Amino acid sequence: MIRRIIKQGDPLLEQVCAPVTEFDERLARVLDDMHETLDKAEGVGLAGPQIGYMRRVFIMHLGEGVRVEAINPKIVKTYGRQEVKEGCLSVPDTWGIVIRPKKCKLRAQNRHGEWYTLVLKDLGAQCACHENDHLDGHLFIEKVERLIDPEEAQA
Numbered sequence: 001m002i003r004r005i006i007k008q009g010d011p012l013l014e015q016v017c018a019p020v021t022e023f024d025e026r027l028a029r030v031l032d033d034m035h036e037t038l039d040k041a042e043g044v045g046l047a048g049p050q051i052g053y054m055r056r057v058f059i060m061h062l063g064e065g066v067r068v069e070a071i072n073p074k075i076v077k078t079y080g081r082q083e084v085k086e087g088c089l090s091v092p093d094t095w096g097i098v099i100r101p102k103k104c105k106l107r108a109q110n111r112h113g114e115w116y117t118l119v120l121k122d123l124g125a126q127c128a129c130h131e132n133d134h135l136d137g138h139l140f141i142e143k144v145e146r147l148i149d150p151e152e153a154q155a
């Protein structure tokens with residue numbers, strides 16, 4: 001089921017999310033809905049609070065069928081830096097330049113509760129950090145070095 005994506009200004013986007021404790025059918029359904037919602041929005045990442053699910057969950061669609069589900073995630077290590085163009089499905093029509101790590105090590109659980117470690121770089125590292133910030137109530141606009149206009153964002 002496609003869920004409505006909550007927009008900037010909604011207090012839910014400013015809250016700290018609680019850990020997931022039940023790896024059950026409900027969690028599986030939320031994750032499936034998040035994938036469907038992200039496909040429809042043609043985005044790269046989506047965090048639980050963006051659909052009003054106030055738990056520590058995010059997903060990423062990194063191209064070529066690479067789909068990541070991160071539950072109770074932690075960015076355990078970061079490497080280097082990259083200056084990137086960034087936007088957010090909860091902040092429509094707004095893009096900015098943000099400094100993110102070039103690489104990061106993500107530790108998280110899958111939908112069955114099993115822990116895994118994933119090393120991400122470039123877009124993957126950018127996206128994981130962006131989505132992880134959502135779980136602590138932070139939006140990318142707090143980190144923007146400068147806003148850019150839509151034409152520059154496409155380039």
Ligand code: CO
Pocket residue numbers: 087088089090130131134
């Ligand atoms: Co976002």
